[in-house]
Amino acid sequence: MKNKFTFEIVSNQGRARAGILNTPHGPLLTPLFAPVGTQAAVKATTAAQLKELGASLILANTYHLYLRPGDELVAEMGGLHAFMNWDGPILTDSGGYQVFSLADSRRIDEEGVTFKSHIDGSLHRLTPEKVISIEENLGADIIMAFDECASPYDRDYNERAMKRTHAWAERCLRAKTRRDQALFGIVQGGVFPDLRRESATFISSLNFEGHAIGGLSVGETKAEMHAMLEVVDEVLPTQKPRYLMGVGTPQDLINGVLRGVDIFDCVLPTRLARHHAAMTRTGRLNLMNAGFARDPNPIDDQCACYTCRQFSRAYLRHLIVAREILAGTLLSIHNLFTLVNLAKEIRQAISVGIFDQFAADYLSRLEDPENNDGAGLSREAD
Ligand SMILES: [Zn+2]
Numbered sequence: 001m002k003n004k005f006t007f008e009i010v011s012n013q014g015r016a017r018a019g020i021l022n023t024p025h026g027p028l029l030t031p032l033f034a035p036v037g038t039q040a041a042v043k044a045t046t047a048a049q050l051k052e053l054g055a056s057l058i059l060a061n062t063y064h065l066y067l068r069p070g071d072e073l074v075a076e077m078g079g080l081h082a083f084m085n086w087d088g089p090i091l092t093d094s095g096g097y098q099v100f101s102l103a104d105s106r107r108i109d110e111e112g113v114t115f116k117s118h119i120d121g122s123l124h125r126l127t128p129e130k131v132i133s134i135e136e137n138l139g140a141d142i143i144m145a146f147d148e149c150a151s152p153y154d155r156d157y158n159e160r161a162m163k164r165t166h167a168w169a170e171r172c173l174r175a176k177t178r179r180d181q182a183l184f185g186i187v188q189g190g191v192f193p194d195l196r197r198e199s200a201t202f203i204s205s206l207n208f209e210g211h212a213i214g215g216l217s218v219g220e221t222k223a224e225m226h227a228m229l230e231v232v233d234e235v236l237p238t239q240k241p242r243y244l245m246g247v248g249t250p251q252d253l254i255n256g257v258l259r260g261v262d263i264f265d266c267v268l269p270t271r272l273a274r275h276h277a278a279m280t281r282t283g284r285l286n287l288m289n290a291g292f293a294r295d296p297n298p299i300d301d302q303c304a305c306y307t308c309r310q311f312s313r314a315y316l317r318h319l320i321v322a323r324e325i326l327a328g329t330l331l332s333i334h335n336l337f338t339l340v341n342l343a344k345e346i347r348q349a350i351s352v353g354i355f356d357q358f359a360a361d362y363l364s365r366l367e368d369p370e371n372n373d374g375a376g377l378s379r380e381a382d
Contacts, residue, residue: 005182005209007241011351015233015260018350021210021241023089023141024180025081026056030241030262031346033248033339034059034091036270039068040084043270044328045336047086053305053337054344057142058086059265062134063095067117067124071137079139091142091265092135094186097149097214097246099126108148110164128171136178144212144245145172147186152220158190166202173206182209184243190215191224193231200235210241213261217247222255229259236260250279250342251366254359257346264343269335274328276320279338283367285313287331292317305337306330 009019021028034057035042035050042050042058050058060080065071077083080090099106099113106115112127128146135143146168150161165188176183185208189195203211213232216225229244236242241262244252248266256264269279276288278299285292285299298308299316307316307330319327342362349358 004180007210007239009238011353013350013353013355014258016257016346016350016355017238017260017262018347019241019262021262023182025087025089025141028056028089028263029344029347031253031257031343031350032056032263033253033343034263034265035336035340036061036265036267037084037086038267039064040074040080042332042336044273044325044332045270047084049306049329049333050086050336051088053333054340055088055336056340057089057091057263058084059091059093060084060138060140061095061098062092062131062138062144063098065092065138066095066126066134067119071134075137075139079137081139089142090140091243091263092138092140092144093245094131094135094144094146095126096131096144096147096186100149108164110167112146128168129175132172132175132183136176136181140181142182142184142210145169145183145185145208147188147214149188149215149218150190152190152215152218152224154190155192158188158192158195162188162195162199166199169203169206169208173208184208184210184212184241186212186214186245187232187236188215189228191220191228193227196228196231197235200232204236204240208240210243211236212243212245214245216244217252217266226255226259229256229261233260248339250281250339251363253339253342253346254362257350257355258359264339266339269339270332273331273335276327276331277335278331279335281338281362282365287313287316287327288320289317299334300338303334303337304341305334307334307337 004024006022009017011018019030036059038061114125131146147165148161150157169185185203187199189199243263244261278285280300292313295313349355
Protein backbone atom coordinates (compact mmCIF):
# COMPACT_ATOMS: atom_id res chain seq x y z
CA MET A 1 0.00 0.00 0.00
CA LYS A 2 1.21 3.48 -0.81
CA ASN A 3 2.27 5.47 2.23
CA LYS A 4 -0.38 8.15 2.71
CA PHE A 5 1.82 10.19 5.03
CA THR A 6 4.16 12.73 3.56
CA PHE A 7 5.61 15.84 5.11
CA GLU A 8 6.89 18.71 3.09
CA ILE A 9 8.34 21.98 4.31
CA VAL A 10 7.09 24.69 1.99
CA SER A 11 8.92 27.64 3.53
CA ASN A 12 11.08 28.42 6.50
CA GLN A 13 12.57 31.33 8.31
CA GLY A 14 15.37 30.64 10.76
CA ARG A 15 14.27 27.55 12.68
CA ALA A 16 10.56 28.22 11.99
CA ARG A 17 8.91 26.07 9.33
CA ALA A 18 5.64 26.12 7.39
CA GLY A 19 4.77 22.66 6.12
CA ILE A 20 2.12 20.28 4.82
CA LEU A 21 1.56 16.93 6.53
CA ASN A 22 -0.62 14.71 4.36
CA THR A 23 -2.77 12.14 6.18
CA PRO A 24 -5.45 9.67 5.05
CA HIS A 25 -8.07 12.19 6.25
CA GLY A 26 -6.63 15.17 4.46
CA PRO A 27 -3.70 17.57 4.58
CA LEU A 28 -2.58 19.40 7.73
CA LEU A 29 -1.04 22.81 7.27
CA THR A 30 1.64 23.45 9.89
CA PRO A 31 2.29 25.07 12.29
CA LEU A 32 -1.05 24.08 13.80
CA PHE A 33 -2.85 23.96 17.12
CA ALA A 34 -4.95 20.84 17.81
CA PRO A 35 -7.98 21.10 20.14
CA VAL A 36 -8.11 18.29 22.71
CA GLY A 37 -11.10 15.94 22.80
CA THR A 38 -10.07 13.81 25.76
CA GLN A 39 -13.11 11.53 25.69
CA ALA A 40 -13.75 11.83 21.93
CA ALA A 41 -15.38 15.21 22.51
CA VAL A 42 -13.83 18.67 22.56
CA LYS A 43 -15.67 19.89 25.63
CA ALA A 44 -18.79 21.97 24.95
CA THR A 45 -18.22 22.16 21.17
CA THR A 46 -19.64 20.27 18.18
CA ALA A 47 -17.71 18.99 15.17
CA ALA A 48 -19.49 21.62 13.06
CA GLN A 49 -18.32 24.41 15.39
CA LEU A 50 -14.76 23.05 15.32
CA LYS A 51 -14.83 23.02 11.52
CA GLU A 52 -16.18 26.58 11.43
CA LEU A 53 -13.48 27.92 13.74
CA GLY A 54 -10.85 26.37 11.48
CA ALA A 55 -9.61 23.36 13.48
CA SER A 56 -7.80 20.79 11.31
CA LEU A 57 -6.41 18.13 13.70
CA ILE A 58 -8.24 16.89 16.82
CA LEU A 59 -6.55 15.02 19.66
CA ALA A 60 -8.20 12.18 21.59
CA ASN A 61 -6.96 10.38 24.65
CA THR A 62 -6.02 6.70 24.61
CA TYR A 63 -6.12 6.15 28.39
CA HIS A 64 -9.63 7.60 28.78
CA LEU A 65 -11.11 5.87 25.70
CA TYR A 66 -9.54 2.51 26.62
CA LEU A 67 -11.26 2.68 30.02
CA ARG A 68 -14.53 4.13 28.70
CA PRO A 69 -16.22 3.17 26.41
CA GLY A 70 -13.38 0.74 25.49
CA ASP A 71 -11.30 0.67 22.31
CA GLU A 72 -13.04 -2.46 21.05
CA LEU A 73 -16.42 -0.74 21.26
CA VAL A 74 -15.01 2.26 19.33
CA ALA A 75 -13.66 -0.14 16.66
CA GLU A 76 -17.04 -1.86 16.48
CA MET A 77 -18.67 1.55 15.88
CA GLY A 78 -16.37 2.17 12.91
CA GLY A 79 -13.38 3.79 14.65
CA LEU A 80 -12.97 7.24 16.17
CA HIS A 81 -13.68 9.22 12.99
CA ALA A 82 -17.12 7.64 12.58
CA PHE A 83 -17.85 7.41 16.31
CA MET A 84 -17.29 11.14 17.01
CA ASN A 85 -18.27 12.19 13.50
CA TRP A 86 -15.01 14.02 12.74
CA ASP A 87 -13.89 13.44 9.15
CA GLY A 88 -10.60 15.32 9.48
CA PRO A 89 -7.32 14.00 10.87
CA ILE A 90 -7.19 12.72 14.48
CA LEU A 91 -4.20 12.12 16.76
CA THR A 92 -4.28 9.83 19.79
CA ASP A 93 -1.75 10.16 22.59
CA SER A 94 -0.40 6.96 24.15
CA GLY A 95 -1.90 7.35 27.61
CA GLY A 96 1.60 7.44 29.11
CA TYR A 97 1.17 10.87 30.63
CA GLN A 98 -2.19 10.00 32.24
CA VAL A 99 -0.99 6.66 33.62
CA PHE A 100 2.15 8.14 35.15
CA SER A 101 0.07 10.94 36.68
CA LEU A 102 -1.72 8.27 38.76
CA ALA A 103 1.16 8.42 41.23
CA ASP A 104 -0.41 6.38 44.01
CA SER A 105 -2.18 3.75 41.97
CA ARG A 106 0.33 2.50 39.41
CA ARG A 107 3.37 0.22 39.34
CA ILE A 108 5.97 0.44 36.57
CA ASP A 109 8.27 -2.37 35.47
CA GLU A 110 10.38 -2.94 32.39
CA GLU A 111 7.53 -4.65 30.58
CA GLY A 112 4.78 -2.09 31.21
CA VAL A 113 2.56 -0.42 33.79
CA THR A 114 -0.12 -1.84 36.06
CA PHE A 115 -2.62 0.72 37.31
CA LYS A 116 -6.01 1.24 38.87
CA SER A 117 -8.75 2.88 36.83
CA HIS A 118 -9.66 6.39 38.05
CA ILE A 119 -13.30 5.51 37.22
CA ASP A 120 -13.96 2.32 39.19
CA GLY A 121 -10.65 1.24 40.75
CA SER A 122 -10.39 -1.84 38.50
CA LEU A 123 -6.89 -3.15 37.75
CA HIS A 124 -5.39 -2.74 34.25
CA ARG A 125 -2.09 -3.38 32.52
CA LEU A 126 -0.62 -1.37 29.65
CA THR A 127 2.43 -2.50 27.70
CA PRO A 128 3.81 -0.94 24.50
CA GLU A 129 2.16 -3.75 22.50
CA LYS A 130 -1.19 -3.25 24.25
CA VAL A 131 -1.10 0.53 23.69
CA ILE A 132 -0.46 0.09 19.96
CA SER A 133 -3.33 -2.42 19.78
CA ILE A 134 -5.64 0.11 21.52
CA GLU A 135 -4.53 2.91 19.20
CA GLU A 136 -5.08 0.66 16.18
CA ASN A 137 -8.61 -0.05 17.40
CA LEU A 138 -9.28 3.67 17.91
CA GLY A 139 -7.99 4.30 14.38
CA ALA A 140 -6.53 7.82 14.56
CA ASP A 141 -4.33 9.06 11.70
CA ILE A 142 -1.40 9.86 13.98
CA ILE A 143 -0.64 7.61 16.96
CA MET A 144 1.94 8.02 19.71
CA ALA A 145 4.45 5.55 21.14
CA PHE A 146 4.05 4.54 24.80
CA ASP A 147 6.44 6.62 26.89
CA GLU A 148 7.24 7.33 30.51
CA CYS A 149 6.96 10.94 31.57
CA ALA A 150 9.13 11.66 34.65
CA SER A 151 8.99 14.73 36.90
CA PRO A 152 11.32 17.24 35.25
CA TYR A 153 13.99 17.76 37.92
CA ASP A 154 14.67 14.20 39.12
CA ARG A 155 17.88 13.22 37.29
CA ASP A 156 17.96 9.54 38.29
CA TYR A 157 14.32 9.00 37.48
CA ASN A 158 14.69 10.81 34.15
CA GLU A 159 17.57 8.54 33.17
CA ARG A 160 15.56 5.42 33.99
CA ALA A 161 12.36 6.73 32.36
CA MET A 162 14.26 7.76 29.21
CA LYS A 163 15.87 4.31 28.83
CA ARG A 164 12.50 2.64 29.31
CA THR A 165 10.89 5.07 26.82
CA HIS A 166 13.57 4.11 24.27
CA ALA A 167 13.06 0.35 24.75
CA TRP A 168 9.30 0.84 24.54
CA ALA A 169 9.66 2.96 21.37
CA GLU A 170 11.31 0.01 19.60
CA ARG A 171 8.61 -2.36 20.85
CA CYS A 172 5.86 0.02 19.64
CA LEU A 173 7.40 0.08 16.15
CA ARG A 174 7.55 -3.72 16.08
CA ALA A 175 3.97 -4.06 17.34
CA LYS A 176 2.41 -1.75 14.75
CA THR A 177 0.43 -3.52 12.02
CA ARG A 178 -1.75 -0.85 10.36
CA ARG A 179 -0.24 0.95 7.38
CA ASP A 180 -2.74 3.82 7.42
CA GLN A 181 -1.53 5.28 10.72
CA ALA A 182 1.64 7.32 11.32
CA LEU A 183 3.50 6.44 14.54
CA PHE A 184 5.42 9.22 16.31
CA GLY A 185 8.24 8.54 18.78
CA ILE A 186 8.58 10.65 21.93
CA VAL A 187 11.71 12.38 23.21
CA GLN A 188 12.04 12.53 27.02
CA GLY A 189 14.86 13.63 29.35
CA GLY A 190 13.40 16.22 31.75
CA VAL A 191 15.35 19.49 32.00
CA PHE A 192 18.74 17.81 31.39
CA PRO A 193 20.37 18.85 28.09
CA ASP A 194 22.56 15.73 27.81
CA LEU A 195 19.57 13.42 28.36
CA ARG A 196 17.44 15.37 25.87
CA ARG A 197 20.26 15.15 23.31
CA GLU A 198 20.67 11.41 23.92
CA SER A 199 16.92 10.85 23.68
CA ALA A 200 16.47 12.89 20.49
CA THR A 201 19.44 11.06 18.93
CA PHE A 202 18.06 7.63 19.80
CA ILE A 203 14.43 8.32 18.88
CA SER A 204 15.37 9.89 15.55
CA SER A 205 17.57 6.86 14.72
CA LEU A 206 14.41 4.72 14.63
CA ASN A 207 11.95 4.64 11.78
CA PHE A 208 9.20 6.91 13.14
CA GLU A 209 7.09 9.04 10.82
CA GLY A 210 7.33 12.01 13.16
CA HIS A 211 8.80 13.06 16.48
CA ALA A 212 7.20 14.37 19.63
CA ILE A 213 8.75 16.21 22.53
CA GLY A 214 7.22 15.01 25.79
CA GLY A 215 7.73 15.82 29.44
CA LEU A 216 7.60 19.60 29.03
CA SER A 217 5.10 22.07 30.50
CA VAL A 218 5.00 19.80 33.55
CA GLY A 219 6.38 22.22 36.15
CA GLU A 220 9.66 23.49 34.67
CA THR A 221 10.22 27.19 33.87
CA LYS A 222 9.63 28.67 30.41
CA ALA A 223 13.38 29.32 30.08
CA GLU A 224 14.09 25.64 30.78
CA MET A 225 11.45 24.55 28.27
CA HIS A 226 12.96 26.81 25.60
CA ALA A 227 16.47 25.51 26.33
CA MET A 228 15.28 21.89 25.95
CA LEU A 229 13.51 22.72 22.67
CA GLU A 230 16.76 24.21 21.35
CA VAL A 231 18.74 21.10 22.27
CA VAL A 232 16.20 18.79 20.64
CA ASP A 233 15.85 21.02 17.56
CA GLU A 234 19.59 20.63 16.84
CA VAL A 235 19.29 16.84 16.80
CA LEU A 236 15.94 15.95 15.22
CA PRO A 237 15.92 15.62 11.43
CA THR A 238 14.30 18.65 9.81
CA GLN A 239 12.35 16.63 7.24
CA LYS A 240 9.98 14.98 9.75
CA PRO A 241 7.16 16.73 11.65
CA ARG A 242 7.70 17.72 15.29
CA TYR A 243 4.96 17.80 17.89
CA LEU A 244 5.33 19.55 21.27
CA MET A 245 2.92 17.69 23.53
CA GLY A 246 0.50 19.43 25.87
CA VAL A 247 1.77 22.95 25.26
CA GLY A 248 -0.52 25.72 24.15
CA THR A 249 -0.59 29.31 25.31
CA PRO A 250 -0.25 31.94 22.56
CA GLN A 251 3.31 32.71 23.68
CA ASP A 252 4.14 28.97 23.79
CA LEU A 253 3.09 28.67 20.13
CA ILE A 254 5.30 31.61 19.14
CA ASN A 255 8.25 30.39 21.19
CA GLY A 256 7.81 26.79 20.03
CA VAL A 257 7.70 27.71 16.33
CA LEU A 258 10.79 29.89 16.82
CA ARG A 259 12.49 26.64 17.96
CA GLY A 260 11.34 24.40 15.13
CA VAL A 261 8.01 22.98 16.41
CA ASP A 262 5.16 22.21 13.97
CA ILE A 263 2.27 20.81 16.06
CA PHE A 264 0.82 21.84 19.43
CA ASP A 265 -2.10 20.69 21.57
CA CYS A 266 -3.45 21.73 24.95
CA VAL A 267 -6.60 21.51 27.08
CA LEU A 268 -6.02 25.11 28.18
CA PRO A 269 -8.46 26.92 25.83
CA THR A 270 -11.48 24.77 26.73
CA ARG A 271 -10.47 24.53 30.37
CA LEU A 272 -10.10 28.30 30.71
CA ALA A 273 -13.48 28.69 29.01
CA ARG A 274 -15.11 26.71 31.81
CA HIS A 275 -13.36 29.04 34.27
CA HIS A 276 -14.92 32.08 32.51
CA ALA A 277 -11.59 33.22 31.04
CA ALA A 278 -11.01 34.42 27.49
CA MET A 279 -7.58 34.20 25.86
CA THR A 280 -6.88 37.31 23.83
CA ARG A 281 -3.99 38.71 21.83
CA THR A 282 -2.94 40.81 24.82
CA GLY A 283 -3.60 38.48 27.75
CA ARG A 284 -6.62 37.10 29.60
CA LEU A 285 -10.02 38.52 30.43
CA ASN A 286 -12.19 37.12 33.19
CA LEU A 287 -15.71 37.62 31.84
CA MET A 288 -17.15 37.21 35.33
CA ASN A 289 -15.75 40.65 36.16
CA ALA A 290 -18.52 43.10 37.18
CA GLY A 291 -16.93 45.75 34.98
CA PHE A 292 -18.27 43.89 31.91
CA ALA A 293 -21.95 44.01 33.04
CA ARG A 294 -22.83 46.79 30.58
CA ASP A 295 -19.98 46.37 28.10
CA PRO A 296 -21.38 46.27 24.54
CA ASN A 297 -18.02 45.29 22.97
CA PRO A 298 -17.02 41.78 21.91
CA ILE A 299 -14.29 39.93 23.84
CA ASP A 300 -11.78 41.14 21.25
CA ASP A 301 -12.84 43.61 18.55
CA GLN A 302 -10.15 42.28 16.21
CA CYS A 303 -11.17 38.63 16.61
CA ALA A 304 -13.17 37.10 13.73
CA CYS A 305 -14.63 34.15 15.67
CA TYR A 306 -18.37 33.44 15.84
CA THR A 307 -18.57 34.56 19.47
CA CYS A 308 -16.86 37.91 18.85
CA ARG A 309 -18.90 38.55 15.70
CA GLN A 310 -22.22 37.96 17.47
CA PHE A 311 -22.07 38.63 21.21
CA SER A 312 -21.13 41.34 23.71
CA ARG A 313 -19.08 40.97 26.86
CA ALA A 314 -22.25 41.98 28.74
CA TYR A 315 -24.17 39.01 27.30
CA LEU A 316 -21.34 36.56 27.99
CA ARG A 317 -21.07 37.82 31.58
CA HIS A 318 -24.84 37.40 31.98
CA LEU A 319 -24.63 33.78 30.76
CA ILE A 320 -21.83 33.05 33.24
CA VAL A 321 -23.67 34.65 36.17
CA ALA A 322 -26.89 32.83 35.22
CA ARG A 323 -24.92 29.55 34.90
CA GLU A 324 -26.07 28.98 31.32
CA ILE A 325 -24.00 26.23 29.66
CA LEU A 326 -23.91 28.31 26.45
CA ALA A 327 -21.24 30.43 28.17
CA GLY A 328 -18.82 27.48 28.07
CA THR A 329 -19.54 26.86 24.39
CA LEU A 330 -19.14 30.49 23.32
CA LEU A 331 -15.93 30.99 25.32
CA SER A 332 -14.53 27.66 24.03
CA ILE A 333 -15.19 28.76 20.45
CA HIS A 334 -13.37 32.04 21.05
CA ASN A 335 -10.39 30.49 22.90
CA LEU A 336 -9.93 27.67 20.37
CA PHE A 337 -10.20 30.15 17.49
CA THR A 338 -7.53 32.34 19.13
CA LEU A 339 -4.96 29.50 19.06
CA VAL A 340 -6.01 27.83 15.79
CA ASN A 341 -5.97 31.20 14.06
CA LEU A 342 -2.69 32.28 15.65
CA ALA A 343 -1.04 29.16 14.18
CA LYS A 344 -2.43 30.18 10.76
CA GLU A 345 -1.09 33.73 11.16
CA ILE A 346 2.29 32.30 12.13
CA ARG A 347 2.27 30.11 9.00
CA GLN A 348 1.42 33.11 6.86
CA ALA A 349 4.16 35.20 8.47
CA ILE A 350 6.74 32.45 7.84
CA SER A 351 5.69 32.12 4.22
CA VAL A 352 6.21 35.83 3.54
CA GLY A 353 9.39 36.01 5.62
CA ILE A 354 8.19 38.29 8.41
CA PHE A 355 7.86 35.79 11.27
CA ASP A 356 10.68 37.26 13.39
CA GLN A 357 8.94 40.63 13.42
CA PHE A 358 5.51 39.03 13.92
CA ALA A 359 6.85 37.08 16.93
CA ALA A 360 8.51 40.14 18.49
CA ASP A 361 5.35 42.25 18.03
CA TYR A 362 3.08 39.54 19.41
CA LEU A 363 5.20 38.87 22.50
CA SER A 364 5.59 42.60 23.21
CA ARG A 365 1.78 43.08 23.24
CA LEU A 366 1.23 40.45 25.93
CA GLU A 367 0.74 41.85 29.40
CA ASP A 368 2.72 39.04 31.04
CA PRO A 369 4.56 37.12 28.33
CA GLU A 370 6.58 34.84 30.62
CA ASN A 371 4.04 33.90 33.21
CA ASN A 372 0.67 33.46 31.61
CA ASP A 373 0.47 29.70 31.66
CA GLY A 374 -2.78 29.13 33.50
CA ALA A 375 -1.24 28.48 36.91
CA GLY A 376 -0.96 24.76 36.34
CA LEU A 377 -4.13 24.44 34.30
CA SER A 378 -2.36 23.54 31.09
CA ARG A 379 -1.47 19.88 31.67
CA GLU A 380 -4.35 18.71 33.83
CA ALA A 381 -6.79 16.28 32.28
CA ASP A 382 -9.58 18.39 30.85
ZN1 LIG B 1 -13.35 35.73 19.41
